[in-house]
Amino acid sequence: MARTLNILLLLFLPFLMLGIINRVKALAGGRKGFPLLQPFFDTLKLLRKGAVVSTVTSWVFAVAPALALAATFTALLIAPGVGRTQVIAFDGDIVLCLYLLGLAKFFQLISALDTGSAFEGMGASREALFSVIVEPSLFIFAGTLALVSGHMSFGELFSLSGGSAWPTVAASAGAIMLFLILLTEGCRIPIDDPNTHLELTMIHEVMILDNSGPDLAFLQYAAALKMYLFATLIAALILPADIPAIHAAFALPVVALLCAVLAGLVESLLARFRISHVPQFLFLTVALSLITLAAAIYFRGGVA
Amino acid sequence: MTFFLAGIATLLAAAVLQAAVPRPLRLAFFAFVTVAGLIAAGTGALMTLLNGTESILFTLPFPFERATLELDPLSAFFALTISLGGIAGTIYGVGYLGGYPERSLRGHLFAFALFLVSMLLVVTTRAVLSFLFAWELMSLWSLVLLFFDRSNDEVRDATINYFVAMHVAFALILTGFLLFMTRSGSGDFASFSAVMSDPSFTETALLILFAGFAIKAGFIPFHSWLPKAHPAAPSHVSGLMSGIMIKTGIYGILRFTLIVGVPTTRFAIIVLVVAIVSSVVGVLYALAQHDLKRLLAYSSIENIGIVGIGIGLSMIGMRIGNGPLILLGMTGALIHLVNHSLFKGLLFYGAGALYRATHTRDIDKLGGIIGRMPKTALLFIIGSVAIAGLPPLNGFIGEFVLYLSMLSGAPHASGSYGGLVVLTAGALALTGILALYCFTKACGIVFLGSPRSNAVETARDPGGAMIAGMTILAFAVFVIGLYPAPLFALAVTVAAGYPYPGDAAAAAMPVVATLGSVSRVLLLFILLFAFLYYIRNRLIAGGGGIAPAATWGCGYRHGTARMQYTASSYVSPLMTLSGRLLGLGTDLERPQGLFPARTAFRSHPHDLVDDYLIAPGAKLIRYLFSLLRWVQSGDMAQYILYGVLFLAAALVWIMGGN
């Protein structure tokens, strides 16, 4: 039941998050904004179109969107969904989940390079750099959770329990970190600006400049899914361990939408960082994961 | 064992007999016999892995007297790796060598077969002298293979560098062995375990051995020879050197861990730290390279580092009695080791095909190869995905097992060990993502986009044998990636030999189940991808089909191929970030005057160990040597003076009652 719900949520909640972000930004800017499900309709529209494909490109360009979407979608099947239930769960599934995202990223990067465009190369380069910083913090964080809980599966890992202040500390530090990662991977301000029309300042959008039609739809859906993934992680992390099932079912969408609202607020209130300052910002995630680790060691009984 | 010995005999026969075969048939003959020998040896090794240890004692004349060949799980595992890598390498190599019809190749093939034999012997002999003998032969034959391209100064320098590095490694290994040997009174490895009662002695001896083996394996800071030797060697040799030979360094470390039992904490941590540094710094250096084969060489350092991480974790596990770390750390290391031999072979072979077609290894001169060499490009991309540790290929499996070992081991590790393990996971993740970065660069800049120079114009896919050699590897990469359980079982057989609290086989059962789950998810993913791709094509067809166009230039119409992102611009954000550690040196010729005639900007990668360890060391030695410049001054009286002074000093010493 929960699994089916998970999959159903996957199909539209990501779009809804995009819509909400947009709406929040619009409201903050004194505008009305487009309908909440507009991103969904945009995607549907794109799917009905043909594609313009650069003659420079090869099969890599053709398979990358489908591959990226398939990998991201599979990763989402592993991620903890409603009430921390996963569609697929096994020991160490978090590794597979994150590495599937890596696979998606790999093909998006080389597909960008496949076009032979300087702009897309630039986007790829930046995208890769930011992942370099984000990835270790995720693993350190996951390892820390495993260190404390002794569990190995995504849902169990993110279900914090134990005495003292550990769940509070871990949940707050983790949530902040995950939210920062959400902004990064979801290509939001202050890291990236999906709405700009100046190619030089974009990251993710500039990577997919040459994609069109269904390819573009796939890639945008994949991007939305990825953002949604981090929202689910935040939800899984901050929910108390012993929450009743029915509450849990509502908790995830609520948290996801709250994340979207928050992201929208951030976008409204902050300006985009200079690209060269982004890494410093991202090191914050590393710091947070290390703090969590230190806390974990402390709560386990100190260094011995 | 019979199969194994038959295999070695066949290889020796291949080495000798090929010289008698007429040149047109020589390569085919050689390939046939060598592959047969390797299959036999590999079968022998596999049988041992399944059935248990076998050994055979030879009584030989001086200097060996008694020599034991033994296939225990560890040896068999490495012998199997060598055989597998050797088969692909031979097939590819024969194709590669086919491009040199004017050369007789007798010597090269001879060295090639003996190189394989010596590696097989290295992992199976069980006494100091015979081990060192095989070890040095291995270095020697690889050296001979290395200078295939004789007219090149770079090759010469790399050869000398390699020779000296190998000798330093040998000296260290020799010292370590001798320490054990004199304590135990015998050169037999088996007797060494008896002398372990003195931990500080054992630790010293092990550290010396580790340093020696680390040179061969290419751990940072012992790696200096590696990025020079690999690019200089012809590609089929680089593939073997990087894919297989450096693993014998790992073998040495593992063999001695097996003998010693539980190492000291300090030793375990040293291994782990060296491994982490190797993996992270190795991949950073790989990122900085402009030379495709140097990039691959540094990436070998990274992967050896990953293997080392597994070994280090396992050692720490042994120290603190942590089952998952021991078993899965070791298993992960072994799996990654096999995997690396497969995909690194594949990548080097791809680079070799590329070099043959374009005569350049400079990444910035390539681009758009995929249109001209589609097979090579496909195989190279497969190798790249695998080496980045991404599912559904084999690279993922080794790293997955390592993560599993850390995630399941950390909770049972007390205090700071737990933190160390978690940080190691972070380091492995960093390595993984950097490898991804690095190999998107390798694939993307080299194979995709538009051609950056006319070196690319003549590029064509190589002939059958080379593609066949690569295809074998690519196939293995897929099979292990999707169905890792058999390899895992073999690795567990080896890992179970290490001190493990409890029943290793039982502890491995849940992991097999987990790997099964992984396989299923990956199959699901592949089906999903196939489905989506099908849908995508249908949708596009339904939506008006594909309209070809030029790449969107953001309104700029005069884009040229040279304006594409280059290898160095692709990685430049990271380079600025990692600063001096990476040491990507830049030369800028600033524009001068009102009408600047010429400006130039160049970037060239540095290696910290070369710059701050090797070069000053060499300088110091040169300086010390120059202090003795006066000795051979040419003045005869001075020559006689040396004798007189020696005499006087000796007499004073004697008269002083010595």
Place this chain on the structure above:
Amino acid sequence: MMIPILLVFPLLAAVPLFTLRSRQAERSVLIAHALLTAGAVLYWAVAGPEEFIGYFRADTGNLLFLALIATVYIAVIPASYRYLEREKVSELWHRIYVVSMLLFVFSMTGAILASNLGLFWVFIEATTLASAPFIYFERHESSLEATWKYVFICSVGIAIAFIGILFLALSAKGVCDLFYTDLIRNAPQLGRFWLLFSFPFIVVGLGTKAGVAPMHSWLPDAHSEAPSPVSAFLSGMLLNTALYGLYRVFQVLDAAGLRREAAIFFLICGFASLLISAVYLAGATNFKRLLAYSSIENMGIIFIGVALGGAGIFAAFLHLMAHSFAKTTLFITAGNIAHRFGTKDIAGVSGLREADRPTGALWGIGFAALAGLPPFPIFISEFLIAREMVTQGRFGLLAAFLLLVTLVLYGMARAAFKMYLGTAPETAKREPPRLIEWLPQAILLLILCILGVAMPDAIRHIITAAGF
């Protein structure tokens, strides 16, 4: 009966040569002498020890040295033949070459066969005399200089050795004569003071001829200026011969309970030689000098092995044998290279592999043999020496030894690869290699290789016996 024949033959043969005046006859005499030497060695190996007028003795103790003389001699003859033919030497110098060679071998055989230290000294001095014409053979200014230095330094050295022998005689006064066997048997009765006093003189003196520091300096000059077959002789035979006597004296000190003191001298000389050769190999520009420095290095290693004692002694003699083989090969090959490229400069030679395949292969394999790579016996001997150091707990020595050997290898590898790889210069002669130019060395290396992998017990016993 073989000793007198062997000693008299070269003396008698030298005389008719001056009357016959035929190059063919001269060469035949050389071949006959070489075969005779080899025959004698085989005879002694089979028939056992032989003594002659009390002053000469062939037994297991010196059989190794005699066998090496015979081997190197036989290997050098084809090279000499080729050399004389190639250089188109005059009638007179051809005869000088042959006669000098006869006398040179005679003096070395005599030195090895002599069972009295004094007599040994006489023959060693004679080697200087007999080899001087060789070094002058090419009659350049530089060969004149080399000859002068060679003769003068060696003479001074040998005079110092004679003083040492006098002191040794003084310590043995009233006990025994200078016969090795007597000295060793009566060692405890020898005057310890004079015995010890004599040793540095003998080490410096005979060490001069053996080419170890501090009096090694003549060696690079002489080896580089002499014709290559003669350089092979000097390195492959003469150094061994001097070492033989030195080792006998060492044994006397050992038997007299002065091993520690004696070993210290040997160690200092050995390591000084290693150091000097490491320093100068790194910058060598002339490949014959390179080989000469390598000889210094190898003699240093032999000294170290002897000084260590135990397994080190066997290792030293194994090393000595292997070095003779390898160095003979390399010097003869160096001669071929110098001829083909018209220079002895390392910088002038490249692309050996392309220019002359057999020579290139010999050069490469010879270097491998010298570098202590398996399957050659230097690998075993260096291994044994290192093992002995560890057994004795002398880790400082081991570290220094390994470091210096590595530096030496760097110097040699640099030059060897430079010459072997690359493309041959235009000026290199394009004539095809001839069998006589490479076959003897190839056989030497093959034997060496076999000895390194599977040494017959007989040969192992001969090497072991050299240490007793």
Place this chain on the structure above:
Amino acid sequence: MSQILTILFGVGILYLALTSRMRTYIQVIALQGFILFLLIVRDFGHIDWFTFFFLAFETLAFKTIIVPVMLWRIVERTHVAREADPNIPQFGSIVIGTIVFLSGFAVTDWVSRTDPSVDALAFGIAVSTLIIAFFIILSRKKLITQVMGYMLMQNAVALLMIAMAVELPLLVNLGVLLDIFTLMFLFLLFLGKLHSTYEETSREKLTSLRDQP
């Protein structure tokens, strides 16, 4: 008697340190040869007559006559009347010569206390001669002077042999003498060669064979 002769031997060597004239060198060498001959005649009477005769003859013929004559002929032919400018000035040479003598006798004193059977005077003078010979070889520039130094060394060795009353077997004695004199011929032969090759035969000319690390 023998003590006077020995002292004379020593005075000769001291005189050598003083002078730089070739003629003097040769005279001293010849004188020493003659003293050695006398000493042999005096001390070696008891050994078998053949060896005795041989030793005495060789000493007289070679050391006293032939070698000095040959040296003189070389000097004449090469027009080298004196050692051009020795590395160490004349006065310094005297000082060094004196020091050498003193240290030689210090060694002897120490040796004779260890082993009283040694003839201390002869031993001391022999050692001093040896050191002076080395000194000449090391400090003089002309090759001919160095050869003379070598000859002095041989005389010192002979005196040493007498001082220690060591008897070597006939065969050895024969060989030793034969070798030394062949060597002298060789030296002089090559010296002639060197002279015809180089204008001036000083050892500084002979430094073309050398190495750089």
